[in-house]
């Protein structure tokens with residue numbers, strides 16, 4: 189279980205997150221959505237401990253996140269950073285195995301897991317020895333995902349894992365990802381600013397604006413019972429241009 | 435690498451005689467004589483020739499890095515012991531003795547400033563003494579800028595003798611000789627034992643009013659030399675009173691103009707004048723090249739390795755702590771601004787002369803490029819990569835070792851390469867403080883105006899710099915991870 193309790197965060201004069209309380213239920217997928225700069229990444233970074241809250245407390249697995257248990261709890265979370273964050277000097281395989289090797293996990297166990305993950309994410313095994321610059325954007329996203337899944341964490345934090353992909357690959361990966369989430373029963377927190385994607389994945393959707401929660405609910409709630417005109421305009425802005433033309 | 439024991443440091447060993455000389459020909463010849471005589475007196479001799487200036491030699495003598503070197507009384511009174519305000523030459527010995535230094539009797543010649551003219555012109559005008567110049571107010575003077583500005587130089591000389599000449603030009607020394615030949619100039623300043631006196635057939639005018647101080651050549655040596663190497667010292671002191679001005683001019687000319695090796699000239703003189711047969715050390719080109727290469731490599735390898743070992747952690751520290759970073763980069767940056775010659779000379783009171791101070795100075799110079807490139811290499815790692823590493827839960831050390839240093843490796847290597855190339859070049863200055871290396875033939879070449887000798891140092895130094903650069907370019911293939919090199923293809 190992950191919980192933010194009265195958490196706030198400022199960067200200099202900008203408030204990235206106003207005092208917010210938010211709970212993420214185990215084995216559910218929560219999607220955080222909102223316009224650029226509204227504080228989506230900030231929430232994930234607070235949970236993985238890359239930044240510290242100015243006020244309030246972050247709980248992960250029932251424990252208060254602090255310096256002492258930080259790395260221990262990080263091993264229970266898989267994080268895919270917005271820009272991908274693959275290490276350019278390591279091959280796809282080395283990227284995925286890095287942490288497991290550092291922890292001294294058994295060789296065969298690691299190799300088996302690797303094969304399993306390739307199957308799960310549909311990553312071609314023969315591309316494992318390539319470097320990040322030598323594989324496609326979609327493959328990179330899959331490697332990032334494999335790296336996040338390697339230690340079999342209970343929690344997955346995904347910051348726009350499908351950004352910057354062409355619609356076909358994106359569509360395919362969306363299907364793959366949802367299947368993975370359902371099969372593995374993880375607690376997933378995913379950031380996107382695509383309302384369609386949010387509805388596709390999210391058991392629960394958190395709509396943020398300027399560091400504050402505007403509405404919290406499933407996609408039908410957001411469409412049918414908007415708490416604020418902003419909700420409607422945000423959704424409508426995303427109905428495809430195609431619909432309005434044809 | 436095999437290191438010659440003498441490379442390690444100039445040990446303050448109890449036995450043997452360490453001879454020094456200044457970086458001009460006369461001093462090198464005198465040092466050569468002293469060395470050969472000491473050797474014939476049965477001592478182990480180490481000759482550190484062409485050291486960079488009076489201060490360097492004097493301090494080395496006080497520290498015992500050298501035991502003996504040739505000096506001039508005027509220099510001792512006016513430069514070395516300027517603060518003691520010595521009036522009478524007799525005081526000199528006792529002041530020196532208080533510092534544990536003994537001054538020999540004069541060797542015989544006085545190498546002072548002199549006023550010179552072409553022999554035939556002087557003869558025609560019947561000019562023997564400086565006072566004789568009074569009769570010829572139209573004579574054209576060409577004087578070096580040093581002489582124009584010295585306390586005992588032109589203005590005071592003119593006042594002393596009431597010289598009437600108005601046509602006085604500042605001119606470069608070499609041009610002055612040529613001017614004399616062409617007749618554009620009739621009177622120049624010179625040192626009374628200059629080789630050119632012989633070559634251009636000049637007459638040094640007698641200083642009949644005793645305007646110029648005496649620069650009698652003497653030997654300065656440590657008082658304990660008497661106990662350590664009495665026989666060698668006895669041999670050496672045979673030189674007292676034996677070298678006339680003419681002798682010295684001849685020897686200077688043999689070396690500077692005829693290009694004979696100092697060792698041969700010194701040995702010939704000692705044999706003819708003192709009837710002592712000495713063994714001049716033969717020094718072939720290959721011999722010299724081998725020795726200089728070894729010495730140069732030693733300076734570079736030791737100082738650069740030390741710099742790498744220290745700089746990379748410093749760079750990491752600077753990256754980890756913002757406050758320390760400013761301090762570290764500031765300090766190594768300031769070190770870099772100290773002129774290299776000044777840094778070398780600063781080292782002498784602390785570390786004496788030889789390889790050690792040179793290595794320390796080279797080490798200090800090599801810090802900045804490596805520290806700065808380590809720092810920037812780490813600092814420029816994109817934040818999403820750094821955060822990914824952190825979010826994985828890697829320990830700080832594992833993160834540094836597995837992620838940050840490999841990604842920064844290209845930048846760090848570039849820093850090391852820069853340091854290495856600078857280091858190879860700067861190490862040539864080490865010869866000025868007795869560290870040897872490729873700087874030695876360069877110094878000698880400059881002194882003798884001998885391009886071929888200069889090239890014997892400059893070319894190997896350039897080749898070494900290129901080699902070092904090539905070596906580091908190659909090593910990039912092993913050190914920089916493959917994934918980072920791919921981008922360029």
Ligand SMILES: Nc1ncnc2c1ncn2[C@@H]1O[C@H](COP(=O)(O)OP(=O)(O)OP(=O)(O)O)[C@@H](O)[C@H]1O
Nearest residue numbers: 199202203204223224225226227228229230231381
């Ligand atoms: N390190 C930082 N220093 C200063 N301001 C920051 C920093 N990180 C984030 N911010 C600011 O905090 C606010 C929220 O940033 P955040 O990264 O959470 O946005 P986001 O919702 O993820 O946006 P996007 O969809 O563009 O990724 C923004 O106004 C951003 O400019």
Ligand SMILES: [Mg+2]
Nearest residue numbers: 228229230270
């Ligand atoms: Mg973001």
